[in-house]
Amino acid sequence: MKTMFYPKLALDGMGKNSKLYLPYILTCSGMVLMHYIVAFISEADTIASLRGGDTIQAFLSLGVFVIEAFSLLFLIYTNSFLIRRRKKEFGLYNMLGMGKKNLALILLWENVITAAIALIAGISFGILFSKLAELGLIYTVGGDVNYMFTVSPDSIIMTVRNYLVIFAVLFLNDLRQIGSATAINLIKSENVGEKPPKGNVLYGVLGVVFLAAAYCIAVTVENPVAAITLFLVAVLLVIGGTYLLMISGSVTLCRMLQKNKSFYYNPKHFVSVSSMAYRMKRNGAGLASICILATMVLVMVSSTTSLYAGLEDAIAEQYPRQINTAFKIDGSDLDSSDKIDEIRSEIIDYSGENGTATENCSEYKYAYTAGMIEKDVAETDQSKSLTYNELTMKGLYEFFFIPLEDYNAVMGTRAELSDGEALVYCYRGSYPYDTITFNGGRTLKLEKINALYFTGLSATSIIPSMYFIVPDVNRAIEGLPQIANIAGDSSVTYYWDFCFDTDLPDDRQHEFASGLINRLSDLVENDTWQLQYVESREYQKEYNIAMNGGLLYLGIVLSIVFLFATVLIIYYKQLSEGYEDRSRFEIMQKVGITKKEIRQSINSQLLTVFFLPLGLAAVHMCFAFPIIKRMLMLFSLRNDFVFLMATGISLGVFSLFYVAVYKITSNAYYNIVSGAKED
């Protein structure tokens, strides 16, 4: 009998506080479930066998780690909330003669029961849903579906082991809180901390400064590579700024409102402003967490969906034809066409042997160099020009010189240019001048064109490019090849690109391209020419679908986890405030507040508390937009509209979801507060 005493006491306590424990256990189970599923998928053979599967699984292993770290932090947060509400009960047990050891036993049993339920339920449902999740992923990245149901013992063991560690940490954290307090402390614990907070102006200002700095970075950064590093800095600043602002800034704001007598002493604002000022400090952290989580969800969902949605565009831009080849031309002999003819006929022969024609052929030669642009002067001498700002890389350009005849042939135009004139196309940059002067020497007179076929070269490049269409390339770049780059070679290199479509089915194009590589490398072997690449668009597309799909999948999985957390934070906040406010509204009713006024005041409080984080998250998102846009360029996503839509839709969906949660939890709140009225 005696052995069952503590488990019974623990179960009893959890049952009586089911309003608190049920969501907690649900969350624990949910975390376990997610962990198992992601762990399972990151190991599953079906995924590994997909094209790009190893990339996806690498992403997902990262996801497993994120879920673990987040579970630990988040469960500590919710668990400490539970313990705070249970302290009174433990204090009573303590007074009635239970030692700390006995209390520890109750706590141990509580944790054991929670862990058991969470692990069993989480893993069972995890196994149940794992196939669904797997199919979802295969569908997202495109692959062959198989309906074999598998259970991964490794993933189960890993999940159980990691969560047992987390529950052990939670238990120790409980012990620490109970162990250091006396019985009286425990009983009174719910009433401590009732001091009105003083808004610390310094922290508030600091919060604003942090946010301003982060916003400034996000808006001004131009270079996609710099954007990635700076994005991390901005994220940290935003997190810090949000916490400071929510905790301290909001108290300061309320204090300022209170100073405005005619605003404050108004039935509509009086109660809500004062209680917000009062609880903001304690709940500011909660609000800030909600805001940060909401922002993370928005950023993840909008960027990964737009990557996925914009994939076709990006691929089409990078790979203008089904098969794309590029050769580095020996020396400066742009005019020599012998080798070009040889390679071209080799490609056509190869195609014929494989039973396909070469259609939509487009070929062009070009000279390539890079340098700085300052006003209307370009400098390609690296020893002189490399004073650019490394962080922003502003002013750094890649230059392509294309012969007019090739341009006319590919574009189907009949443009004519005389010596010293050039058509110019800027990719990812703008050039406002009518002329450009290279290295203080030759000046080209420019005429802008708005479309160019050749930009696949620059689609994956991180710096902007300028394309010059000139009647005579060698004339146009006169003097430039003599300049040496850092390695001592000529700073100008020459290429020939040959792209074409085949009438092969999609799945044979990759095979075709691989064969072509062997053929052509034989041909250019022992020669000063080099084969740059032979790429099949279809292969790259599948690879990108796998990668972007994997990212999207991970984004959605983590979003679900974060949403879980957001809902729970909101729920616990409402619950704890409900319990606190209960007695307050009771008093106010006695003093003569009407039910209508209570409702109004509750509404205005809830609305502020609820929509403050959402509003701030939306602001964060607006400022994050430009920097994320730049980072997406690295993935060749240039379609702003896709990203704008993705951001707008995810914000909209999230807001709807948020309103639903608001309705549900505010009902819970009303029930608690109005329950007091009927007592």
Next chain:
Amino acid sequence: MSFIEVSGLKKTYSTRFGGNKVEALRNVTFSVEEGEFIAIMGESGSGKTTLLNILAALDKPTGGTVLLGGVDLSRIKESSIAAFRRDNLGFVFQEFNLLDTFSVEDNIYLPLVLAAKPYKEMQSKLMNIAQRLGIAGILKKYPYEISGGQKQRAAVARAMITDPMVILADEPTGALDSRSSDDLLGLFRDVNCSGLTIIMVTHSIKAASVASRVLFIRDGAVYHQLYRGSDTDEQMYQRITDSLTLLATGGDRQ
């Protein structure tokens, strides 16, 4: 007609599932003149608090009527009852019932703010009362920063600031030490001398001995009452003690 007229008041509580009925008030009838200071005494469970709740319009009687300045409380619409309470009644509770989210000043302003009075008017009223009650120095403090006696004086100020018809006090000295109790009772007497009607429910003989009339309630009915007449507090104290002894021993009415 009297200022407050209570006649044939009944209150029956039924348990949640029907069944047992408990009679808290059987038949209470009494009247109060304007400017009186009434103490209501009785044992626990005699129905004192129920009576006060009905007078405060916090609870509805099962039968009988309460007329306050000629207005029948049970006739007031549910929607305007809170406003009526706010404008005409002042409350002082045993556990002070100050809101910890408000400073002392804001706690006192609460009923006026709810009545949407302009700030200037509130301020001049507060200055007046704060001087009289000796709390001018603690207005900016928060309830947790001040003593029980100060809290109760703040509560009295909150009750008085609307210029109510009557102040209802439920065990106002219950949570105070004897010195603070004496201060508060002195305050009540002063307030009463300036013409404000007070009805106070109390256990404390000492508190009751300050009143101008004491009603004794037993088993849900007014069992006995004492008028002060020209007695001193000490004489009043003695008479109350005697009456209580009689009540406790269950003696018949004298």
